[in-house]
Amino acid sequence: MNIKSLLLGSAAALAAVSGAQAADAIVAAEPEPMEYVRVCDAFGTGYFYIPGTETCLKIGGYVRFQTNFGRDRSGTSDWDTFTRGQLQFDAKNDTELGTLESTIVLQTNADSSVNGGSTFLDTASIAIAGFKFGYYYSWWDDGIAGETDALATNTIFNSISYTYDGGAFKAGISVDE
Known part of the structure; x- marks a missing residue:
């Protein structure tokens, strides 16, 4: 009787454990939807x-390829090529003083005369409430994409400026290094 009750008890325990495992099936949790990019x-x-902020970011840029035909100044070539790539980051955020704007522009120029090309910081600035601080083009060369005025490369400075924008009328003052 001892062995008989031991076997019955073991069978009952085994049945209870097996039933418990079947009832507690593993249910995979549904992953929560994530919003990777919000417009x-x-x-x-x-x-x-x-992600995780209220700052808006815009990434842009361009690639420019140019070919010139004819003798160059040294008289050694019938054609020459030039490539430029520009990468621009614009970040904006609303504040009590207005929109806080940050801009970084990186530029790479590749020419046959420069082995491997040259990469440099073209613009780095912060602007808020009409004030702008940083390294950027002066008003002598602002707004003409890809071109420079007669002042050549003397138009990009470390500057502090203020611009009053009255809609159809703009006025400003700038101190350039």
Whole structure:
């Protein structure tokens, strides 16, 4: 009787454990949907929110390829090529003083005369409430993409400027290094 009750008890325990395992099936939790990129239309097209912040970011740029035909100044070549790539980051955020804007522009030029090309910081600036601080083009060369005025390369400075924008009328003052 001892062995008989031991066998019955073991069978009952085994059945209870097996039933418990079957009832407690593993259910995989559904992953919560994540929003990787949210569009930010507060500052125009092309902006998106940086995850976890209220800052809007726009990444842009261009690639330019140019070929010149004919003898160069040294008289050694019938043609020459030039390539430029520009990468621009614009970040904007609303504050009590207005929109806080930050801009960084990196530029790379590749020419046959420069082995491997040259990469440099073209613009780095912060602007808020009409004030702008940083390294950027002066008003003598502002707004003509890819070109420079008669002042050549003397138009990009470390500067502090203020611009009053009255809609159809703009006025400003700048101190350039």
